Amino acid sequence: MNQTDFNRRQMLALIGSAAAVAGLPTQSFAAEALKLWAPGIAKVGGSDWAAMEAQAGVPIAAIAKSARADESIQKMVVGDGNKLYDAMTDNGGGMEDALASQGAIATLDPARIANWSGILADYKDGGPAADTIRHNGDLVAIPYISNADSLAFNHGVIGEELTSWEALFDSQFRGRAAMQNDFGPTLTNTAIYLKQSGKQDIENPSDMSEAEVKGVCQFLIDLKKKGHFRTFWDGVQNGSDLLSSEEVLVSSCWEVIQIFAARKNGQDIRYGTMKEGHQSWNNVVMLTKGGQERGMEDAFYALANVYLSPWFGARTLAGLGFTPQMVGVSDYIDAHPDDFDAETKALLADRLARKQERADTPGNSWQNVFPTNIRAYQDWWARVQAA
Amino acid sequence: MAPHTPRRADGPPVGTHRASMMDRLSKGVFYLPIVFMMLFFALPMALTVVFSVFERTMFWMEPGFTLFAYENFIFSARLTNFLSSMYYSLISVAICFVLGFPIAVFLRKSVPQVAQHRVVLLFILPFMVSEIIRVFALRPVLQRNGLVNTTLQNLGLIDEPITALLYTHTGVIIGEVMSFLPFIVFSGFLAMEAVPKYIFEVCDDLGAGPVRRFVDVILPLAAPGIFAGCVFIFVNGLGVALLPNILGGAGAVNAGLIATQAIAALDFPLAMAVSAIMMTTLMTLLYIGHRLFDLTKILSPIN
Numbered sequence: 301m302n303q304t305d306f307n308r309r310q311m312l313a314l315i316g317s318a319a320a321v322a323g324l325p326t327q328s329f330a331a332e333a334l335k336l337w338a339p340g341i342a343k344v345g346g347s348d349w350a351a352m353e354a355q356a357g358v359p360i361a362a363i364a365k366s367a368r369a370d371e372s373i374q375k376m377v378v379g380d381g382n383k384l385y386d387a388m389t390d391n392g393g394g395m396e397d398a399l400a401s402q403g404a405i406a407t408l409d410p411a412r413i414a415n416w417s418g419i420l421a422d423y424k425d426g427g428p429a430a431d432t433i434r435h436n437g438d439l440v441a442i443p444y445i446s447n448a449d450s451l452a453f454n455h456g457v458i459g460e461e462l463t464s465w466e467a468l469f470d471s472q473f474r475g476r477a478a479m480q481n482d483f484g485p486t487l488t489n490t491a492i493y494l495k496q497s498g499k500q501d502i503e504n505p506s507d508m509s510e511a512e513v514k515g516v517c518q519f520l521i522d523l524k525k526k527g528h529f530r531t532f533w534d535g536v537q538n539g540s541d542l543l544s545s546e547e548v549l550v551s552s553c554w555e556v557i558q559i560f561a562a563r564k565n566g567q568d569i570r571y572g573t574m575k576e577g578h579q580s581w582n583n584v585v586m587l588t589k590g591g592q593e594r595g596m597e598d599a600f601y602a603l604a605n606v607y608l609s610p611w612f613g614a615r616t617l618a619g620l621g622f623t624p625q626m627v628g629v630s631d632y633i634d635a636h637p638d639d640f641d642a643e644t645k646a647l648l649a650d651r652l653a654r655k656q657e658r659a660d661t662p663g664n665s666w667q668n669v670f671p672t673n674i675r676a677y678q679d680w681w682a683r684v685q686a687a
Numbered sequence: 688m689a690p691h692t693p694r695r696a697d698g699p700p701v702g703t704h705r706a707s708m709m710d711r712l713s714k715g716v717f718y719l720p721i722v723f724m725m726l727f728f729a730l731p732m733a734l735t736v737v738f739s740v741f742e743r744t745m746f747w748m749e750p751g752f753t754l755f756a757y758e759n760f761i762f763s764a765r766l767t768n769f770l771s772s773m774y775y776s777l778i779s780v781a782i783c784f785v786l787g788f789p790i791a792v793f794l795r796k797s798v799p800q801v802a803q804h805r806v807v808l809l810f811i812l813p814f815m816v817s818e819i820i821r822v823f824a825l826r827p828v829l830q831r832n833g834l835v836n837t838t839l840q841n842l843g844l845i846d847e848p849i850t851a852l853l854y855t856h857t858g859v860i861i862g863e864v865m866s867f868l869p870f871i872v873f874s875g876f877l878a879m880e881a882v883p884k885y886i887f888e889v890c891d892d893l894g895a896g897p898v899r900r901f902v903d904v905i906l907p908l909a910a911p912g913i914f915a916g917c918v919f920i921f922v923n924g925l926g927v928a929l930l931p932n933i934l935g936g937a938g939a940v941n942a943g944l945i946a947t948q949a950i951a952a953l954d955f956p957l958a959m960a961v962s963a964i965m966m967t968t969l970m971t972l973l974y975i976g977h978r979l980f981d982l983t984k985i986l987s988p989i990n
Contacts, residue, residue, distance in 0.1 A: 370951050373746045398746065475850065481932075483952075529937040531854040538933070545830050547854065670745070678952045679763045685940045686764030686771070 333361040334599040337388040344615035376404040386591030392432030394669025400435035406592040415608035444607035445622035446582035448658040452558035456568035465493035481532035483681035496576035517680035577663025739959035756960035772941035776924030779863035791875025854936035878912020
């Protein structure tokens with residue numbers, strides 16, 4: 301890409317974003333740039349969106365977004381997000397239902413996405429994964445990354461492979477353990493452990509009753525009072541710092557945290573497969589109603605096609621460790637030795653194999669952004685924090 | 688000879704009309720701060736209270752009247768968290784006072800007047816750096832294998848790293864002191880305006896020792912400024928969520944973090960209730976302070 305192209309594209313993106321933010325008429329720029337509200341993890345191929353634009357064949361005006369559900373709801377349901385953004389990303393397993401039920405996102409036509417045929421079978425066949433991209437049976441979202449969260453551990457210090465959540469709660473790691481400062485994944489992973497180890501009767505770890513939430517939280521409160529948890533982490537930087545600085549030796553976290561922590565000092569920090577199961581989650585991209593009304597469907601489908609291409613899947617797997625959402629990634633990696641050298645290829649093969657192992661664990665539960673008893677989750681989480 | 692004043696056929700002189708308009712305008716300028724305070728303080732605060740009694744819906748809230756958010760705050764563990772954060776904020780205030788106020792006294796007493804403001808500027812400089820960066824920068828210093836522990840271990844003073852410095856309430860207090868110490872220095876410096884320099888000489892002449900001079904003379908005179916600085920630190924300790932978030936451990940929560948978490952969970956009435964409670968706490972403190980110390984004295988000219 302030469303400097304002239306770069307300046308033109310950046311200028312268009314900047315003007316488009318500024319016009320959108322200022323509430324000015326955007327028709328003249330709409331044909332140029334897809335206004336995408338997404339976090340940095342939604343792109344691959346460099347520090348900007350140039351590679352994604354080149355693949356999609358459409359200019360993208362990316363607007364930074366956090367992973368907070370309240371931000372999406374405030375913008376898209378209460379605020380003026382539909383005027384500002386043509387497309388957006390968020391957590392599957394709840395947000396797509398919330399946004400679709402409020403008329404904030406459009407129904408999608410998979411026939412307009414050439415790579416739809418390569419999407420993972422789980423998304424086509426019905427069941428929990430398929431449900432994360434549909435609302436009342438209609439397709440409303442396209443998955444672009446997913447994972448099954450697990451336990452990261454400092455193998456160099458511990459000296460053994462950890463294969464059970466039991467380790468996270470074991471007294472040998474008192475004061476050297478951490479969990480995420482978010483009741484969703486923390487309570488779900490703890491519930492999976494308690495259910496599968498027979499310590500508590502829990503019907504569905506993703507959607508617990510008030511009594512079940514109470515039981516899970518009391519388990520955490522007991523541990524916390526004993527000084528078991530060093531902290532509850534927030535964000536990738538915080539989570540990886542904890543592991544790389546050896547503040548903690550075991551931490552339930554995102555895989556990207558383990559990857560960053562291991563890269564930082566070259567320590568042997570690993571991501572295990574827990575025999576009890578894991579919380580599975582995905583991130584999805586959606587076309588806003590505003591984007592549809594402004595005629596941005598073609599641009600959206602072009603981007604969605606990139607997200608379902610092995611080009612994207614291989615790169616998100618290599619860079620941040622996210623699970624590709626399509627078949628054919630290994631073949632793509634084999635066919636592009638210039639992009640993936642032998643060492644990277646072996647690393648990715650190992651990473652994919654471990655992902656498959658985690659995905660195949662019977663006790664897995666899908667993320668649920670809005671559980672039925674969300675108030676019980678919130679209130680009991682406050683008690684965990686206060687303990 | 689009386690000056691000639693242009694006059695309309697049926698009205699007052701033109702110059703008089705313009706003068707009275709200017710007069711009205713200049714009087715109106717004095718109302719601008721009131722308008723500003725009404726628009727950007729009183730109105731948002733009133734709306735905060737109103738929203739706090741609204742009914743929560745799945746994604747937002749709807750008009751109604753319920754005290755559920757307050758009930759939820761009081762009877763869940765949030766009240767405990769709130770009271771606990773008040774306690775730790777008070778500790779931060781005390782430490783800031785002990786460390787910061789002597790600096791303000793020293794500045795007023797011993798630094799030449801021409802250099803005083805420049806020295807105060809040194810304490811304001813850290814504010815030029817984003818707070819989140821300043822707080823993040825503390826972690827490599829305080830962590831298990833951080834600067835403090837490594838230095839102490841290298842000097843042979845400790846065998847095992849001190850883990851209480853980070854991810855504990857102690858970590859939050861250290862962060863609060865580092866972040867808010869300049870406030871007590873600055874407000875203390877202003878407060879010491881009320882203590883003329885000759886007071887020190889008079890105390891010396893009368894044989895009053897440093898403790899008596901401080902307790903019986905300096906403190907009463909500088910009390911309004913000291914109180915204002917302390918309230919500022921206390922309220923920030925309660926409200927700045929990033930400190931417990933970055934430096935606190937599993938149990939470090941303050942009111943700001945409670946409100947943030949309520950918003951993240953889409954419980955907007957609860958977030959509003961927490962904000963209203965914080966605001967009431969602040970106003971009560973200011974009222975008590977005003978009754979005790981007459982806070983208007985902070986800005987009074989020195990005689």
